[in-house]
Amino acid sequence: MQNFTAVTKFILVGLTSRQELQLIFFVVFLLVYMITLLGNIGMIILISISPQLQSPMYFFLSHLSFVDVWFSSNVTPKMLENLLSETKTISYVGCLVQCYFFIALVLVEVYILAVMALDRYMAICKPLLYGSKMSRTVCVRLISVPYVYGFSVSLICTLWTYCLYFCGNFEINHFYCADPPLIKIACGGVHIKEYTMIVIAGINFTYSLSVVLTSYTLIVVAVLRMRSADGSRKAFSTCGSHLTAVTMFYGTLIFMYLRQPTGDSLEQGKMVAVFYTTVIPMLNPMIYSLRNKDVKEAVGKAIIKAKLGQ
Numbered sequence: 183m184q185n186f187t188a189v190t191k192f193i194l195v196g197l198t199s200r201q202e203l204q205l206i207f208f209v210v211f212l213l214v215y216m217i218t219l220l221g222n223i224g225m226i227i228l229i230s231i232s233p234q235l236q237s238p239m240y241f242f243l244s245h246l247s248f249v250d251v252w253f254s255s256n257v258t259p260k261m262l263e264n265l266l267s268e269t270k271t272i273s274y275v276g277c278l279v280q281c282y283f284f285i286a287l288v289l290v291e292v293y294i295l296a297v298m299a300l301d302r303y304m305a306i307c308k309p310l311l312y313g314s315k316m317s318r319t320v321c322v323r324l325i326s327v328p329y330v331y332g333f334s335v336s337l338i339c340t341l342w343t344y345c346l347y348f349c350g351n352f353e354i355n356h357f358y359c360a361d362p363p364l365i366k367i368a369c370g371g372v373h374i375k376e377y378t379m380i381v382i383a384g385i386n387f388t389y390s391l392s393v394v395l396t397s398y399t400l401i402v403v404a405v406l407r408m409r410s411a412d413g414s415r416k417a418f419s420t421c422g423s424h425l426t427a428v429t430m431f432y433g434t435l436i437f438m439y440l441r442q443p444t445g446d447s448l449e450q451g452k453m454v455a456v457f458y459t460t461v462i463p464m465l466n467p468m469i470y471s472l473r474n475k476d477v478k479e480a481v482g483k484a485i486i487k488a489k490l491g492q
Contacts, residue, residue, distance in 0.1 A: 189347075189348055190354070191271045192272050192277050192354050193269075193270055193271055193352055193359070194260075194264055194273065194354050194356065194357055195356065196264055196265065196357045197357050201274070202481055204265045204266070205228070208265040208266060211261060211265070211460060212260060212380070214460050214461065217464050218250065218254045218258075218460070219255075220249070221247075221466075221467035222247035222250050222251045222463065223251060223470070224246075224467065224468045225243070225247040225444075225470070226247050229243065232480035232484065233474055235480050237288070238321045239298070239301055239332045239420075241321050241325070242297055242325065243300060245290065245296070246298070246427075247296050250291075251291050251463070253284075253287045253288075253291065253459065255348055256280060256283045257284070257358045257458060257459045257460070258459070260272060260358060261357045261358060262489060264357070268303055272354075272359060277354075277359035277364075278343060280340075280358055280359040281359050281360070282336050282337065282363055283336075283338050284359075285332075285335070285361075286335040287332070289335055290328045291328075291431065292335075292390040292431070292432070293386075293389075294325070294330065294388065295390065295424070295427065295428050296328075296393040297325065297328065298385040299395060299397040299398060301316060302398075302424060303397040303398075303400055303401055305420070306401050306404055306421075307400055307401060335386075337383065339382060342378055342379075343364060344376065345372040345375065346370065346372065347371060349368045349370075350365060351369075352367070353367065354367065356451075356452055356455070357452065358459070359420065361375070361379050363451075371485065390420060401421060430458075434455075434457050437454050464468065
C-alpha cells in the first residue's frame, strides 16, 4: 500500500508526442469543443423558449444536450491544456474525479437514450395514451432515474479504482483518466477492478440497449401495419435521428469497455475515445436538428424574433 499512497500524479501520454501534430490537434479540438458547447447550449435554449418544442421528446433531448456539454467538458479542457504543456500531468485526485464524472455521464447518457426510445414507442404505438402516460410528472421521474443511478453506480466504480495501487509506473497511455489504461499500469487490485468494469459495463449496456431494441422492434411492427404511407414516413423520420445517435454512442463504448485492456486495444481505444468524447457530443445537435422539421421551424422563428427585437 505504500506505493499506492505515494501516488500524487499521473502522466498522460496523450494522442501523440510529435510537437507539430500537437499544435494541429489543439486547434482542431478547440474548434470542435467550441462547436459542441454552442450547439448543445443552443439546443437547450431553443427548446426552452420554443412553444412547439415542449413535447416529451424535446424535454429528453434537452437533457441529452446538457449531458453532452458536461461529458465533453470533463475531458476536452484537460486534453487541450496538455497539448500545449510539456509536463502533461494530472493529479491523483483529479484523475479519480475525471473517472467518476466520466462513468457517471456515460451511464446517464445510455439511459437517456433508452428513455428516448421508450418515448418514441409510446408516441407511435400508443398515440391515444401518449398525453396521459407521458405527462410532465412522468417525464421528470423518468429523467431523474438515469441521473441518480448513474452517479450512484459511478461512485462504487470509482472506489474500486481507488483500490488500485501502482509500483512506479505512473504513465497513462491515454489523453484522459480512463479505467482500461489505469488497469494496464496498476500492479494490485487489478482483477477485481477489471472484472467489475466488464460486468457493470456489460449489464448496463445490455439492459439499456435491450430497451432500445425492444422499443424499435415494436415501432417497426406498428409502422408496417400502418395503411398511410405518409404516417409511416413520418414515424420513421422521427426515429432516424435517435437511431443514428444510439448506433454511434453504443458502438464506440462497446468497443472500448467490453474487452480486456491490452497494448493494442489501448491504442485503438484512444482513437475511438476521441470519437465519443469530442465528435459525438458535437454531432448530436446537428443530427437532431438537420433532420427535424420542428427544430428547423423553431430556429427560423427564433431568428425572426431576434431580428424584430432589434
